[in-house]
Amino acid sequence: MIDLQKTTVWLFLIALMTAGLALLGQEKKPPDKLTFDAKNGKVTFDHAAHVKSAKGDCKTCHDKLFPESASAPLNFKAGVHKPAEKAKTSCGSCHRPGGNAFESKGNCAKCHVKS
Numbered sequence: 001m002i003d004l005q006k007t008t009v010w011l012f013l014i015a016l017m018t019a020g021l022a023l024l025g026q027e028k029k030p031p032d033k034l035t036f037d038a039k040n041g042k043v044t045f046d047h048a049a050h051v052k053s054a055k056g057d058c059k060t061c062h063d064k065l066f067p068e069s070a071s072a073p074l075n076f077k078a079g080v081h082k083p084a085e086k087a088k089t090s091c092g093s094c095h096r097p098g099g100n101a102f103e104s105k106g107n108c109a110k111c112h113v114k115s
């Protein structure tokens with residue numbers, strides 16, 4: 001025998017779960033540019049250009065190097081970037097001696113722009 005009230009509750013719960021899963025599966029829109037504050041000049045990270053140089057592969061950086069959140073810590077600044085470069089983490093995964101992008105040494109002004 002079907003208990004109408006129970007059925008209604010179940011249908012409601014299933015609808016709620018489906019909506020939740022749809023929301024989770026939604027791809028977040030990638031940002032164009034992100035700006036990071038630093039005392040020695042703020043840094044503009046051209047997200048779109050970096051996506052292009054990674055041939056559109058989000059997995060190059062997410063979530064291995066960075067979470068998909070502009071408010072999450074970058075963990076790049078410690079020891080003026082030396083520890084991150086050595087450990088090949090954060091921006092230092094590519095921006096390091098021998099990496100596929102310029103290292104921090106001698107290139108401060110390529111990232112840090114004083115206003």
Ligand code: HEC
Pocket residue numbers: 028029030031034045047050051054056057058059060061062066067068069070071072073074
């Ligand atoms: C070269 C590395 C790199 C690649 C490739 C990359 N991202 Fe990101 N993304 C970042 C960084 C760095 C952040 C900021 C992380 C932080 O602040 O801790 C970020 C943040 C984001 C955010 C959060 C924006 C916000 O306003 O909170 C989204 C969404 C995102 N990326 C989506 C994508 C998508 C989709 C792709 C693939 C098309 C992609 N990213 C490829 C480096 C990358």
Ligand code: HEC
Pocket residue numbers: 043044045046050053054060061065074090091092093094095100101102110111
């Ligand atoms: C997956 C590798 C990768 C990661 C991770 C990465 N970059 Fe880059 N970045 C590149 C490449 C490749 C270039 C272009 C080659 C070059 O100029 O050496 C570049 C260029 C740049 C430029 C120069 C743009 C210009 O106008 O010349 C800046 C600034 C920059 N990256 C900042 C950052 C910052 C800040 C982070 C961390 C939030 C970061 N990058 C993480 C690969 C990366």
Ligand code: HEC
Pocket residue numbers: 036037038039040043073074075076077078080081091095102103104105106107108109110111112
């Ligand atoms: C590849 C880009 C890049 C290069 C090159 C670079 N920086 Fe940075 N720097 C950043 C980013 C991004 C941050 C913010 C990091 C964070 O929040 O974890 C930062 C943060 C810093 C901070 C911390 C500032 C604060 O307000 O706490 C200092 C100090 C610093 N950088 C010094 C330097 C010096 C000195 C050089 C040159 C030897 C340099 N950086 C080269 C990207 C770069």
